[in-house]
Amino acid sequence: MALNDPNWGKRGNDGPPDLDELWRRFNQKLNAVFGGKGGGAAPQTPGGRQIGGGLGLLIVLLLLVWLASGFYIVDAPQRGVVLRFGKYVETTDSGPRWHLPWPIESAEVVNVSGVRTAEIGYRNNVKSKVLKESLMITEDENIIDIQFAVQYVIKDAEDYLFNNRDSEKTVVHAAETAIREVVGKNKLDFLLQEGKAEIVADVQALMQEILDRYKTGIEVSRVTMQDARAPEQVQAAFADAVKAGQDRDRQKNEAQAYFNDVVPRARGAASRLIQEAEGYRQSVIANAEGEASRFRQIVAEYSKAPAVTRDRLYLDMMQQVLTNSSKIVVDQKAGGNLLYLPLDKLMQNSGSDAALKPAQPDASPPIGPVPDASSRSRDAFRSREREAR
Amino acid sequence: MKASISTVVIGLVVLLVVMSMSLFTVDQRQNVIVFRLGETVSVKTSPGLYWKVPLFDNVRYFDVRIQTLDSEEPEEFTTLEKKPVLVDSFVKWRVVDVKQYYISLRDSAGGAEEGARKRLMQTVNGSLREEFGKRTIRDVVSGERNKIMELMREKADQDARKIGVQVLDVRLKRVDFTQAVSDSVYGRMEAERKRVANEQRSLGFAEAEKIRADAEKQRSIIIAEAYRDAQRLKGDGDAKASAIYARAFQQSPEFYAFYRSLEAYRQSFKTKGDLLILEPGSEFFKYLRGPSGRGK
Numbered sequence: 001m002a003l004n005d006p007n008w009g010k011r012g013n014d015g016p017p018d019l020d021e022l023w024r025r026f027n028q029k030l031n032a033v034f035g036g037k038g039g040g041a042a043p044q045t046p047g048g049r050q051i052g053g054g055l056g057l058l059i060v061l062l063l064l065v066w067l068a069s070g071f072y073i074v075d076a077p078q079r080g081v082v083l084r085f086g087k088y089v090e091t092t093d094s095g096p097r098w099h100l101p102w103p104i105e106s107a108e109v110v111n112v113s114g115v116r117t118a119e120i121g122y123r124n125n126v127k128s129k130v131l132k133e134s135l136m137i138t139e140d141e142n143i144i145d146i147q148f149a150v151q152y153v154i155k156d157a158e159d160y161l162f163n164n165r166d167s168e169k170t171v172v173h174a175a176e177t178a179i180r181e182v183v184g185k186n187k188l189d190f191l192l193q194e195g196k197a198e199i200v201a202d203v204q205a206l207m208q209e210i211l212d213r214y215k216t217g218i219e220v221s222r223v224t225m226q227d228a229r230a231p232e233q234v235q236a237a238f239a240d241a242v243k244a245g246q247d248r249d250r251q252k253n254e255a256q257a258y259f260n261d262v263v264p265r266a267r268g269a270a271s272r273l274i275q276e277a278e279g280y281r282q283s284v285i286a287n288a289e290g291e292a293s294r295f296r297q298i299v300a301e302y303s304k305a306p307a308v309t310r311d312r313l314y315l316d317m318m319q320q321v322l323t324n325s326s327k328i329v330v331d332q333k334a335g336g337n338l339l340y341l342p343l344d345k346l347m348q349n350s351g352s353d354a355a356l357k358p359a360q361p362d363a364s365p366p367i368g369p370v371p372d373a374s375s376r377s378r379d380a381f382r383s384r385e386r387e388a389r
Numbered sequence: 390m391k392a393s394i395s396t397v398v399i400g401l402v403v404l405l406v407v408m409s410m411s412l413f414t415v416d417q418r419q420n421v422i423v424f425r426l427g428e429t430v431s432v433k434t435s436p437g438l439y440w441k442v443p444l445f446d447n448v449r450y451f452d453v454r455i456q457t458l459d460s461e462e463p464e465e466f467t468t469l470e471k472k473p474v475l476v477d478s479f480v481k482w483r484v485v486d487v488k489q490y491y492i493s494l495r496d497s498a499g500g501a502e503e504g505a506r507k508r509l510m511q512t513v514n515g516s517l518r519e520e521f522g523k524r525t526i527r528d529v530v531s532g533e534r535n536k537i538m539e540l541m542r543e544k545a546d547q548d549a550r551k552i553g554v555q556v557l558d559v560r561l562k563r564v565d566f567t568q569a570v571s572d573s574v575y576g577r578m579e580a581e582r583k584r585v586a587n588e589q590r591s592l593g594f595a596e597a598e599k600i601r602a603d604a605e606k607q608r609s610i611i612i613a614e615a616y617r618d619a620q621r622l623k624g625d626g627d628a629k630a631s632a633i634y635a636r637a638f639q640q641s642p643e644f645y646a647f648y649r650s651l652e653a654y655r656q657s658f659k660t661k662g663d664l665l666i667l668e669p670g671s672e673f674f675k676y677l678r679g680p681s682g683r684g685k
Contacts, residue, residue: 055398085438086416103414137564139531142578143571162417165454173457173479177560184530184564188578214455214481214557233575237582244586248593255597259604266608270615277619281626288630292637298648299641310647317651318673325663331670347664 027056070101077113079157082106091157110157115221118172120179121147122226135231136180142188147226150175150207152218159217167216178206188230196225410443420453420487432488451490455483455557458506463563464514466521472570474526476517477563478541480509482549482556489553505554509545513559516544530564537561 073096074080080092084105092107099105121134134145152171154160164170182202186195204223211218230238302309326347330339414437415421421433424447433439441448463475482505484490490501497504520537521529529537541559549556566574638645658665669677 055395059398059401083417083436085436086414086419087436088417132563135565137526137530137566139527141526141530141574143566143574163454165452165456169457169459170455170481173459173560173562176562177479180561180563181534184534210558210560230578231575234578234582237579237586241582241586241589244589244593248589248596251593251597252600255600255604259600262604263607263611266611270611273612273615273619274622277622277626281622281629284623284626284630285633288633292633295637295645295648296640299644302641302644313648313651315673317655321654321658322665324660325658325665326661327665327667329667329669329674331668341666343664347662 066101068101070098070105072097072099072107072109074109075111078109078111080107080109081157081161083108088158088162108161110154110160112154112157115151115153116168116171118150118152118175119147120150120172120175121145133176136183138183138188138191139185140187143231144183144188144191144228145231146179146183146191146228148175148179148203149224149226150220151222151224152220154217155219156217159215161217163215163217167218170214170216171211171218174207174210175203178203178210182206192228192230196228200225407443411441412438413441413448414438416450418452418454419450420484421451422449422487422491423447424449429488429491434487449491451484451487453484453487455481457481458509459562460510463565464517465567466518468521468529469523469525472526473567474521474529474570475563475565475567476521476561477565478513478517478559478561480513480545480556481558481560482509482545482554484553485555486550486553489551491553493552505552508552509549509554509556512545512548513541516541526564529561534561 072080074092074094076094078094080097082089082092082099082105084100085103089105097107099107122129129145129147131145134147135143136146138144150171160167182199183191186199191199200223204220207220207223211220229235328341330341413421415433415435417436419436421439423430423433423439423441425442425445430446458480460477460479463477465473466476467473484505490505494501494504497507517537520540524533524537538558538560542556545559546556565571657663667674
């Protein structure tokens with residue numbers, strides 16, 4: 001079918017127009033604009049048209065590719081910053097985005113919510129120290145070994161991109177200078193013991209101030225003090241000082257324990273003394289009352305028959321006394337001769353008797369085994385005889 | 390005409406080329422100087438799209454963001470007390486007047502930026518040396534740190550403006566002792582800690598002794614008081630008992646004497662070890678002599 005056929009381009013069915021046909025129509029229009037004067041009805045040589053068609057196809061493809069290069073994706077924690085001819089235009093939120101392709105517009109994607117960490121004084125873990133960073137001078141001209149971790153996020157993508165050349169390094173610098181300044185304003189003991197919370201807050205505030213001054217668009221989310229201690233060289237002395245404090249407490253506790261042992265014991269002993277005294281008092285009084293009562297009763301009886309009672313009491317006593325003791329009856333008036341009494345021997349015999357026969361004040365018969373000794377058996381026989389009577 | 394397509398294409402290409410030679414963009418982060426045949430024609434500080442004469446005009450870009458000048462190695466300065474300190478500082482600076490910057494530093498070795506760095510470094514170090522020399526370590530580390538940094542910044546900024554540079558901040562990153570001084574500081578710290586340790590131990594001992602002594606004092610007092618009270622009780626008991634005895638025995642003193650003596654004799658002579666030498670003439674032996682109680 002010729003090009004100028006009125007049915008050209010029409011199809012029997014309603015399918016999508018194919019590329020070839022589209023291209024031919026495009027070409028036709030171009031020809032109408034540029035080559036119409038030269039007689040557009042004249043058909044072109046197939047060779048030229050082919051070359052022209054191929055080139056055109058290439059250009060369209062390039063155009064599409066160029067347009068497609070404007071697509072970019074912004075992930076959830078990111079933001080896209082769009083520049084038009086180098087000038088800031090907008091900040092885009094997350095999702096699939098498109099901008100006019102280069103050189104008209106360009107986009108840079110920045111991770112804003114992702115938390116980054118700056119380590120001061122150590123790498124990876126607290127054990128691998130960087131002494132140059134971690135040793136600092138305190139207010140009282142002492143040296144402390146201290147490590148920090150700083151967590152930060154980008155709060156403003158625009159500021160972050162346009163104001164500073166090396167933002168990450170800036171954070172580290174700001175951290176170091178802020179930490180050293182805060183440490184330099186406080187004493188060693190304060191830093192090691194009570195000051196942790198205050199120090200961390202001061203560092204964070206100072207760092208943020210510095211970063212805001214440079215308009216870095218960075219926000220310090222958290223500062224933690226990883227470790228704070230005396231430098232290696234003096235660790236031993238410091239540990240000993242801590243131990244000394246503990247020793248002091250221990251000594252006090254031991255003394256207190258001693259106190260808690262001694263004083264209650266003393267109270268116990270005191271209580272016992274008093275109880276004993278009270279017991280003595282009661283028993284002495286009771287004894288006295290008993291004795292007094294006994295005496296009174298005897299007096300009552302005695303007063304009824306004094307002479308007889310007296311005799312009876314006397315004779316009972318004599319009997320008991322003479323029974324229990326050794327006796328010698330000597331008649332001095334009979335002779336004026338010197339009487340020799342072998343008192344030693346008598347005492348000896350009586351002594352051994354006494355040892356073997358425990359004395360009973362109430363003249364009860366002696367109980368227990370009686371060993372063989374003639375005098376004693378005689379005595380025993382005699383006393384038993386007397387009892388029998 | 391077969392020339393038409395190609396003409397279009399060629400025309401487009403030529404257009405693009407011409408455009409690229411006569412347009413340029415200035416990024417948000419840059420400032421630009423436009424030169425024509427070696428002479429500065431204009432300075433562009435706002436970002437956007439601009440025209441220039443193709444072929445004749447030359448465009449030079451300058452990064453105007455804030456940069457950091459960081460000394461690689463710490464410098465040694467001496468303080469007022471003649472103590473050496475190692476100081477590591479950094480400078481935050483940026484180009485504010487690109488024309489001035491270019492003119493001042495175009496002939497520097499290593500390029501304009503290197504030139505700027507060298508100059509800033511010199512200025513800063515010079516004034517640091519001066520300021521440190523006027524102050525003690527304590528002032529530098531603690532009290533006047535901010536003041537020094539602000540002074541530095543002002544001085545450096547003043548000088549830097551001459552080359553089109555603004556100094557935003559001069560900060561002391563590290564102020565450290567030299568090795569020799571550090572060692573003596575460690576010695577001092579150790580000695581001071583030892584003193585604290587000894588003090589703690591002495592205090593502990595003293596406090597413990599005090600408590601122990603107090604315990605013993607209380608013990609003595611408690612026991613003494615108890616003894617006193619016990620004796621009082623005993624005395625009271627004894628007194629009352631005596632009173633009871635006296636009251637009872639006073640009723641018949643003579644009989645008491647008799648009765649009590651009998652008991653005494655009983656208790657005194659109760660073992661075979663006690664020897665009595667008796668006379669047959671005593672009253673006791675009355676009936677031993679004879680049934681009627683007469684005779685010798």
